[in-house]
Amino acid sequence: MSSTAEPWGAYRGTGLPGRDATARSWPVPPPWRRFDGGPDLPPPPDDPSAMALLGDGPQPSVAPDEVERVNAAMALCRPLLVTGEPGTGKSTLAYRISRELGLGRVLRWRITSVSSLREGLYDETGRLGPLGTAFLPHRRPRVLLIDRLDRAEISLPDDLCTVLEAGGFTVPGDPSQVTTADDPVTPVALPGGAVRCHVFPIVVITSTGERDLSPALVQQCVSLVLPPPAQETLRAIAAAHFPQGLAPDVLDALLDRARTAKGPVVRRFLDALHLVTQGAPASLAEGLSWQEALDAVWAWTEVGEL
Known part of the structure; x- marks a missing residue:
C-alpha cells in the first residue's frame, strides 16, 4: 500500500474537531450486526468535558495500530476493549473519538464493585442510564465509555454480553416514554418499552487488567493495548x-x-x-x-x- 494512500475508516486519530467529520463515510455494518431501531433521534450537544481532558491545542500523535483498531471496532460494530497501565489514556480515547467525529457528549459508566447491568440500563423510575441511553436509536452512534470494567463482579461482563449482542433491551412495564440521565428533562418515546439502536454505539471498555474479564466478553471485542506515554x-x-x-x-x-x-x-x-x-x-x-x-x-x- 502506498504511504500516501487515504487512510481507511472515519477515525484519523487527530483528537481535534474535524471540519469534514460529518461528511466522512461511515462503515457499512456487517449483515449480522445491522439494527432497525427508530425513529431516529437527533445528535446530542457537544461534550464540555472534552476541552478539559484534551485541551484545545494540537493533540499528540497516536500509533497507526490505535487508529486501525478503532476503525475496525466501528466497522464491525463491536466494542473496543482498551487495556493498559493507569495514565496511558484509556478513558481519554473515548473523548478523542467523540470530539473528532462530532458525536457529542460521551456517555460514561463508572464501574464499581457493586455495579449491575440494571444500573447501566435503567433505574427504578424507568430513567435510562448510560448503557441504556447509548442504545437509543440515534442517527449517528453515541460514544459510551464503560470505565474500569475489571472492577465489576464476575457476573457483570457476562450479563453485558447479552445487550451488546442484541443491540438493545426492553424496559419492564412497557413504558411509552422514558427520560435519560443524559437529558433528564426531555422525554423519549419508547413504543412497547423496547430500546433498540439504529446504529451500534461506539463502546469503549477500559481495564487495567486487575481481574480477567470473561472470555465471552473478550471474544466480542476488538482489543487495543495502550503503552505508557512516550x-x-x-x-x-x-x-x-x-x-x-x-x-x-x-x-x-x-x-x-x-x-x-x-x-x-x-x-x-x-x-x-x-x-x-x-x-x-x-x-x-x-x-x-x-x-x-x-x-x-x-x-x-x-x-x-x-
Whole structure:
C-alpha cells in the first residue's frame, strides 16, 4: 500500500474537531450486526468535558495500530476493549473519538464493585442510564465509555454480553416514554418499552487488567493495548493544555521525573505543570535548590487510588 494512500475508516486519530467529520463515510455494518431501531433521534450537544481532558491545542500523535483498531471496532460494530497501565489514556480515547467525529457528549459508566447491568440500563423510575441511553436509536452512534470494567463482579461482563449482542433491551412495564440521565428533562418515546439502536454505539471498555474479564466478553471485542506515554507524547499533551508555553528547563525536569514514575503519569505530570504555573516552587521554604523545589512539587501530585 502506498504511504500516501487515504487512510481507511472515519477515525484519523487527530483528537481535534474535524471540519469534514460529518461528511466522512461511515462503515457499512456487517449483515449480522445491522439494527432497525427508530425513529431516529437527533445528535446530542457537544461534550464540555472534552476541552478539559484534551485541551484545545494540537493533540499528540497516536500509533497507526490505535487508529486501525478503532476503525475496525466501528466497522464491525463491536466494542473496543482498551487495556493498559493507569495514565496511558484509556478513558481519554473515548473523548478523542467523540470530539473528532462530532458525536457529542460521551456517555460514561463508572464501574464499581457493586455495579449491575440494571444500573447501566435503567433505574427504578424507568430513567435510562448510560448503557441504556447509548442504545437509543440515534442517527449517528453515541460514544459510551464503560470505565474500569475489571472492577465489576464476575457476573457483570457476562450479563453485558447479552445487550451488546442484541443491540438493545426492553424496559419492564412497557413504558411509552422514558427520560435519560443524559437529558433528564426531555422525554423519549419508547413504543412497547423496547430500546433498540439504529446504529451500534461506539463502546469503549477500559481495564487495567486487575481481574480477567470473561472470555465471552473478550471474544466480542476488538482489543487495543495502550503503552505508557512516550516523552514526545507528554510534550504534546503539555502543549495542548498550556498553549501559552512553559519554561523549557522546567518542562524537561518534570519530563525526567515522569520517565520513571508509576501510576497515572499523565495526571501527575499535568498537575505538576499547573502547580508550577501557579508559582508553587517559589512559595517553598528558602534553602531548597531549584531541583529540590521541583521534587517537592512532583511529590505533591502523588495521590492514592481508590
